[in-house]
Amino acid sequence: MSREVHARAEQLIAQGRVEGISAADQQWLRQHLADCANCAARSGATEQAIRSLRGLSVALPPALASRTQFRVRMRAEQLRSEPRWRMVWAACGISWAFGAATAPYVWRALEWVGHRLGVPNIIWELGFGLWWALPAAVVAVILLMENAGRSTEADWKRLEN
Amino acid sequence: MADDKKSLALGLRRRDPELLDRLIEQYQYRLFRYLMYITGNRERAEDFFQETWIRVLERGHQYDGKSKFEAWLFSIARHLVIDWQRQKKAQSLDALTHPDEGAPMEFADDDPSPLHLVLTHESEETVQASLGKLPAIYREVLLLRFQEELGLVEIATVLSAPLSTVKSRLYRGLEDLRALIAGGPA
DSSP states (O other), X not given: OOHHHHHHHHHHXXXXXXXXXXXXXXXXXXHHHHHOHHHXXXXXXXXXXXXXXXXXXXXXXXXXXXXXXXXXXXXXXXXXXXXXXXXXXXXXXXXXXXXXXXXXXXXXXHHHHHHHHXXXXXXHXXXXXXXXXXXXXXXXXXXXXXXXXXXXXXXXXXXXX | OHHHHHHHHHHHHHTOHHHHHHHHXXXXXXXXXXXXXXXXXXXXXXXXXXXXXHHHHHTGGGOOSSSOHHHHHHHHHHHHHHHHHHHTTOSSGGGGSOTTTSOOOOOXXXXXXXXXXXXXXXXXXXXXXXXXXXXXXXXXXXXXXXXXXXXXXXXXXXXXXXXXXXXXXXXXXXXXXXXHHTTSOO
């Protein structure tokens, strides 16, 4: 038999396992393997390699699933609170935009109230500053509260591990 | 089957905790085995296992409900490993457990039972050793094809690689594995 015939057989042996071959090729290969001991041995070795690969086992670490389920649930809890955050930022954005648009009027209104009440300029000017900083102050408080919550969560994770 | 995938996609989009618990149970062995074989390290595989499920939770809405869930799952796991590797400035998946560069793969249980020892055939050890000698890019496709029984297109999805690349890796990997098990050069 020529080298080309063996090369074709070798190619079909692998192709049959990887992507499949036509019925005609299967027929040809069967006949060739019946006549050629070397190619038959090669086919057997390939089959054996695949069978061994399928038979390999790996030991699972203890409680892998339950530990993972716990972590996933913790993360799910965290994610559930995220839409609230989006709302906080959106509210702040709107508040700042509104604040910027109305700043001249608020300034004049505070100035008028300040003069009517007879308070020093610095007082109503500080009031204006405070009015501007209020959204940032609200976000800062929420952030601080959230961070406190996260550290508690981290403690729980450490305990779990 | 298509309905199953669609309801799975819907549950993932809703981040259904019961569904996630069930999926973790159902795929724990296959995912861990895959991670073990591509990282070659139990602890690392365990870390990636947990991270993969966190990603599944976070990006569940990206599962289209058309492809096989396991293909999507393995592709998430694979990307995590690749990202981690990039952070470590490695060049490719292969560098992770390349026989010439890394530590040998750890497959054995830390505390194997007597029964396990009896049942562990010499041939299995030979195959594991041979597999450990294969470059990771070939090992990975062999496992996805012959252990996970994924189709060629699904493997291409997991690898984000062309079908021709998947095929050539499979042919080369199978040939090398056969030669290694037979005791010849890879």
